[in-house]
Amino acid sequence: MLINNPHSLYEQAFREGWALGSFNTSNLEMTQAIAWGLQEKNSPGIIQTSESAIEYAGLVTLHDIISDVAKSVSVPVFLHLDHGRSFEIAEKCIHAGYKSVMIDGSKLSFDENVALTKKVVELAHQNDVWVEGEIGAIQGKEGMVSADIKMDDSMLTDPTEAVNFVAATGVDSLAVSVGTIHGAFRGEEKIRFERLREIHKVVKVPLVLHGASGLPPMEISQAVRLGIAKVNIDTELREAFHDSLEGVVTSEALAGQQKSVDPRKMLTPARKAVQAVVAEKVALLGSADKV
Ligand code: G3H
Ligand code: ZN
Numbered sequence: 001m002l003i004n005n006p007h008s009l010y011e012q013a014f015r016e017g018w019a020l021g022s023f024n025t026s027n028l029e030m031t032q033a034i035a036w037g038l039q040e041k042n043s044p045g046i047i048q049t050s051e052s053a054i055e056y057a058g059l060v061t062l063h064d065i066i067s068d069v070a071k072s073v074s075v076p077v078f079l080h081l082d083h084g085r086s087f088e089i090a091e092k093c094i095h096a097g098y099k100s101v102m103i104d105g106s107k108l109s110f111d112e113n114v115a116l117t118k119k120v121v122e123l124a125h126q127n128d129v130w131v132e133g134e135i136g137a138i139q140g141k142e143g144m145v146s147a148d149i150k151m152d153d154s155m156l157t158d159p160t161e162a163v164n165f166v167a168a169t170g171v172d173s174l175a176v177s178v179g180t181i182h183g184a185f186r187g188e189e190k191i192r193f194e195r196l197r198e199i200h201k202v203v204k205v206p207l208v209l210h211g212a213s214g215l216p217p218m219e220i221s222q223a224v225r226l227g228i229a230k231v232n233i234d235t236e237l238r239e240a241f242h243d244s245l246e247g248v249v250t251s252e253a254l255a256g257q258q259k260s261v262d263p264r265k266m267l268t269p270a271r272k273a274v275q276a277v278v279a280e281k282v283a284l285l286g287s288a289d290k291v
Helices: 007-016 028-040 052-056 057-070 085-098 110-126 159-169 195-204 217-224 235-255 263-285
Strands: 020-024 047-052 077-084 100-103 131-133 172-177 207-209 228-233
Touching: 007 020, 007 228, 020 028, 020 077, 020 263, 028 047, 028 057, 028 235, 028 263, 047 052, 047 057, 052 057, 052 077, 052 085, 052 100, 057 077, 057 085, 077 085, 085 100, 085 110, 100 110, 110 131, 110 159, 131 159, 159 172, 159 195, 195 207, 195 217, 217 228, 217 263, 228 235, 235 263
Parallel strands: 020 047, 020 228, 047 077, 077 100, 100 131, 131 172, 172 207, 207 228
Antiparallel strands: none
């Protein structure tokens, strides 16, 4: 079911100590896989689109695909803009019908980030739209599965800065940098729980964990107990999709079979593989059966 007011879900998750999974999509199959994974676990959840996904598929097309798929499942689902970097993209998404947007000014100075975020909050709140801001910065890039990356602690969120940022902007939730990296760098990323605890003690809005792909399951569950009410997952879904397609092509070649020239035959197992990852993540977030 497509819901138009995500506020109560965010607040419920934060209050009760579980998290909404927020999964990235850029096409029909990923969208169905996410919605079906949520439905399998009887869990509410978020389907999110980055600016590059919007460029790939088109804003209205993607919005309509997600809305239609969301309407076809029984669990509450809503649409979110992930890492919007400008006022213009946030404005376009709000006008297209998104009920939750992220404005990411983490590459700007503190004052510029406040000014941009505040402007988006003003427009969003006039339209009953939830706003996620970001303070501190998250390294890496979604889709990367190996790279020579070293965690840079100077990018971690400073608790005092976070409090000041929330007060100055009026954001509804806050993405924090606490050691995760965008991409699935297994064994390389480690949540700085002490930092997360300090932030949670002083910041009173729900916190958002980005870059959750590649994290050990226990770390995700522990973060959820420390004020994280939304967890973003992208790369592990892409990996599951990729590995499934690769499996189809490789096994055909090895068996000397004819190529599957029907995209539906290749995409059906890929969609299933992504659905399984969504269901597995939802179980860690504690959102199963919270409908
Ligand atoms: O905004 C999207 C995410 O933070 C996803 O990060 O690719 O490491 O799962 P990930
Ligand atoms: Zn992110």
